[in-house]
Amino acid sequence: MNNKKLNLILLGLALVAPLVLYPVFLMKVLCFALFACAFNLLLGFSGLLSFGHAVFLGSGSYITGYLMLSVEGLTPEVAILAGVAVSAAIGFVYGKLAVKREGIYFAMVTLALAQLAFFFYLQAPFTGGEDGIQGIPRGKLFGVIDLSDNLVMYYFVLAVFIGGFALIYRTIHSPFGQVMKAIRENEPRAISLGYKVNQYKLLCFVISATLAGLAGSTKALVFQLASLTDVHWFMSGEVVLMTLLGGMGTIWGPVLGAGTIVTLQNALAAGPLGNYIHVIMGVVFVICVLAFRNGLVGELQKLVKRNF
Amino acid sequence: MSRDIILESRNLVKEFKGFTAVDDVNLQVERGTIHALIGPNGAGKTTVFNLLTKFLTPTRGQLLFNGQDITKKSSDAIARMGIVRSFQISAVFAHLTVLENVRVALQRKRNDSLFFWRSEKCLDELNDRAVELLESVGLAPFANARAVDLPYGRKRSLEIATTLALDPELLLLDEPTQGMGHEDVGVVAELIKKVGQDRTILMVEHNLNVVADLSDRITVLQRGAVLTEGDYAEVSADPRVREAYMGVEADEQPTKLHAVDKTDTDSDTMEASA
């Protein structure tokens, strides 16, 4: 019950937030939060550390952006679905190649595959190379609701986020989620019970890639831009940072982590320290790995336990 | 009249970088029996288990289950065929509850385990059966505890309950009573006897009291090779077995036969019920 109350309060806050904060900032947070949640589904619930998740974000972003720009009268939901489908397909192929490996080898394979995709997008004519795809129209949702207004767009992004988040929540609390947890806890035991563990890991990978794609597609519409930053390995690193900072394997951790990082980046970019953004992110990363291994959510839980 | 063999290994060999851990083992497990695999530490018992369930790939040799060649099958496929093993080092799903541990095994035979869009509430129909299984190993009162919080002996019981949940045709138990206190050993031995009535069990066991009590047939392994095979009386009368176990002269009393690496309490139990 407590959880339900908390969820309602959070929903209320999200609904009134654009009255206080810039909608574009909020949308950025939501997109990255969804991206981090998708990543966390894989890391926190299957123990697989992907170091190439930017591919899925970037693919969603490029496909949706390209379609919106080049197909006359295309509605955004169709363009998003197309971006998501492509991310899912790439997720399936990459997942097939990667889930057989374990630990560091899994991370290396995902990184290598992501680099492959990066160079493809760099060379492919439709992505606009270094410039990216600019001036992407947001279009009319279902041909009716004009998304060009930031406030309208915000509520659309919020709906997308809630949908993605709900799917992740359900996945964790499903028969499939139970098996995933068992595999994470003790893989040999899960095998000895007769589970084809690679099949489960693959499905988890594909769901994660699909939702990362959804985050990317949405992000392309928000900023009306799809660029190489989205597929760069920096981005793959950033989502690791967001998840670890917030608390991996927790449901709210990635959201908190994404919010913190985006806020920090915005604050820094505006100030005199703008050039040192990567250095500062690096320091944040080191501190969070060394000092609070359970992330912000873990620390908060400790605080609550101590004081109540 | 040929015996009904459920599991057979033919000339099974496992080499680790020049070291032969399993050396030409021909094992035949008869259907409906409790078959014990014993031998001193490092004899290769766990390695044999790993080969039978394909957690390790044999260097040479053949494995047959119900007459079917399973040498090339994967571990999970072998489990689905009906050979389910437990592990020497207690293998539970630490952060799942005791009930969930058993339920994960029960869940495997359903076809909804890939359904990520369904609520886990649909698994609640398995709870009754799960509690039944927990009752059979005395764990029902702990159903909602996390597995990691159980004492070691109870973790082993949980592992057995989880294995039984799959209702396997052949159970491979790697030292099911290891690390258990007196009472638990008794409970688990009873349980093995009970489930052994309509199933085949191959078990590695150091507590020779349990072995004597339960097994129809015993295979003794030493340095990877089969030293001898027979029922308890035959095996324990074999001077080579006592020597392998204790490094003592052959004229000692068979009743004193016990594993040297076990604790005193285990030996006490043995003598008590022998």
Ligand SMILES: Nc1ncnc2c1ncn2[C@@H]1O[C@H](COP(=O)(O)OP(=O)(O)OP(=O)(O)O)[C@@H](O)[C@H]1O
């Ligand atoms: N993966 C491996 N690589 C190299 N050597 C191994 C490996 N696994 C087992 N061995 C060796 O094979 C031998 C047999 O080991 P195994 O674990 O099968 O013995 P065991 O009979 O189960 O002993 P215990 O009674 O102590 O459980 C040992 O000498 C061990 O060191």
Ligand SMILES: [Mg+2]
């Ligand atoms: Mg062993």
